[in-house]
Structures are given as structure tokens and as C-alpha cells.
Amino acid sequence: MADGQWGAAVRLLWGPPVTPARGPRRGLTLEQIAVAGVGIADAEGLGGVSMQRVAGQLSVTKMALYRYVPGKAELVALMVEAALPDPAGGLDAALAGAGSGWRGGLGVWARELLAGYRAHPWLLDATVGARALGPREVGWLERALAALEGCGLSGAEAMDVVVLVTGHVRGIAEQERAMGGSGGVDEELGAVLAEVVRERGEAYPAVAAALGSVAGHGGQGQGQGLEFGLQRIFDGVGLLVERRGMA
Known part of the structure; x- marks a missing residue:
């Protein structure tokens, strides 16, 4: 496997099972180590994870973990x-139920990705920047x-579409995490703005009008921000697909 800056991570993610060079032959598995780290991160965030903490969870010394x-x-x-989640499981099943068409498939993919961020919010911190990608993450990109x-997009354009959709999903997930929960961003943000408008509405007439429209339609509803953004992204991509004559 690859050497260099991410060589060790690539070997762990893609290589054969690790056998420690020193110490007893029977011991930990990489899966046990990863699950222990996930448990800490789920409870305390990525900042709570350290080699020492994971070693303690597994009842081994930090030096043993370094093996x-x-x-x-x-x-x-x-x-x-x-x-x-393994994309060969729930994601593939969800995609199979999406029917034909790139919009339906990519929409399902985006919603499943948001579910993953909601289940493990620390993934937002762990999946930024240049780094080694594992089989599951590459599998998500593949889907x-x-x-x-078949849309007539070049490989580079398709990658850019995926980056654009991922950025939108991450933005929603970041907002939800900051608000302390999932699905209630629109309502909580609206409540904050409503308080401002009540006191200083004359200074922000456009905001007041927008909030009035939302209230008149019974609120935006859970997930509205995600769906509205996805459909506008898809509308733009659809124009490019039509230009290529592949719609």
C-alpha cells in the first residue's frame, strides 16, 4: 500500500488484518479499537478521543495500543x-427504492448522508481536509x-456536483449540531428572528415580510432547508444536463 503522509492510515484501512510486531499474538482487532473510539466521540465529541482514552476503554496500556x-x-x-454505514446495506436498499433518474438517486444519497451526520455529529470534524479514505467512504462516493x-456530465463535473450536494448536507448538519438537535433548525432560527422583528421590525422590513409569509403557510417544517437546497441544486444541474441533451 501507499507510503508517505497517509501511508499508515491507508494500510490500516485497505491492507490485510494487522498483527502486532511485538507482544502477544492474540489481542485486539482494529474493529474493536475503532468502536471504542466511536463510543467516546459519540459521547464527548472528537476532542474527547485520545490514544490514552481508547486504551483505557479497552483495558490495555497506551503502548499496547500503539502496536x-x-x-x-x-x-x-x-x-x-x-x-x-456500509453502503452495501441500507444505502443500496434506499437507492433501489428511489426509482430511475439521477435526481431521485442523488436525493436519497443526500438524505442518507445527513442521517449519518446526525447519528455521529463528530464526523463533521473528522471528514475535512486531505486525508486517507477507507472502503466505505469511497463506496459512498461511488454510489x-x-x-x-448517463447524464452527459464529465467525470470532473460529476465530482463537482457531489461536492456541491455534500457541502449543502454538511451545512444543514452543522446548523443542527449548533442548535443542539436534528430537524429543528428552521423553527429555532425562526423563533430567534421573530423576537428581533417584534422589537425592531421597522428596521428589517424584508425579514418581517419573509417571517410573515412563513407563518402564513404554517411554518417551513422539518427538513425544509435540506429539501429546498437540494431541489435548487438539482434544478441547476438539470439545466446543464439538458444542455448536453441527456435529460
Whole structure:
């Protein structure tokens, strides 16, 4: 496997099972180590994870843990792989029920991705920047790109579409995490703005009018921000697909 900056993580994610070079032959598995890290991160966030904490969870010394995982960066890579649902399971089943068409498939993919961020909010911190990707994460990318096959987009354009959709999903997930829960961002933000408008509405007439419209329609509803953004992204991509004559 690859050497260099991410070589160790790539070998752990893609290589054969690790056997410690020193110490007893029978011991931990990478899955056990990753699951212990995920448990800590779920409870305390990524900042609570350390080699020492994970070793303590597994009732081994930190030095014993280093025989399997060389450092925290590699540990986090294993945790991401363990936390992401196997795309060959629920994601593929959801995609199979999406029917034909790239919009339906990519929409299902985006909603399943948001569910993953909601289940493990620390993934938002762990999946940024250049890093080693594991089989499951690459499998998720494969499904998204496969949904766009036959649209007439170049590979680079399809990748950009996936990045755009992922960015929107991450933005919603970040807002939900900041608000302390899932699905209630629109309502909580609306409540905050409503208080401002009540006191200073004359200074913000456009905001007041928008909030009045929302109230008149019974509120935006859970998930409205996600769906509205997805459909506008898809509308834009659809124009490009039509230009290529592939709609």
C-alpha cells in the first residue's frame, strides 16, 4: 500500500488484518479499537478521543495500543470507517427504492448522508481536509457518482456536483449540531428572528415580510432547508444536463 503522509492510515484501512510486531499474538482487532473510539466521540465529541482514552476503554496500556495504531490520525481514520454505514446495506436498499433518474438517486444519497451526520455529529470534524479514505467512504462516493451516470456530465463535473450536494448536507448538519438537535433548525432560527422583528421590525422590513409569509403557510417544517437546497441544486444541474441533451 501507499507510503508517505497517509501511508499508515491507508494500510490500516485497505491492507490485510494487522498483527502486532511485538507482544502477544492474540489481542485486539482494529474493529474493536475503532468502536471504542466511536463510543467516546459519540459521547464527548472528537476532542474527547485520545490514544490514552481508547486504551483505557479497552483495558490495555497506551503502548499496547500503539502496536496496532501508530497515532490519533490513523485512529480517527478507522473511526470514520467504522461509523459510516456500509453502503452495501441500507444505502443500496434506499437507492433501489428511489426509482430511475439521477435526481431521485442523488436525493436519497443526500438524505442518507445527513442521517449519518446526525447519528455521529463528530464526523463533521473528522471528514475535512486531505486525508486517507477507507472502503466505505469511497463506496459512498461511488454510489453518488453512479447516480449521475448517463447524464452527459464529465467525470470532473460529476465530482463537482457531489461536492456541491455534500457541502449543502454538511451545512444543514452543522446548523443542527449548533442548535443542539436534528430537524429543528428552521423553527429555532425562526423563533430567534421573530423576537428581533417584534422589537425592531421597522428596521428589517424584508425579514418581517419573509417571517410573515412563513407563518402564513404554517411554518417551513422539518427538513425544509435540506429539501429546498437540494431541489435548487438539482434544478441547476438539470439545466446543464439538458444542455448536453441527456435529460
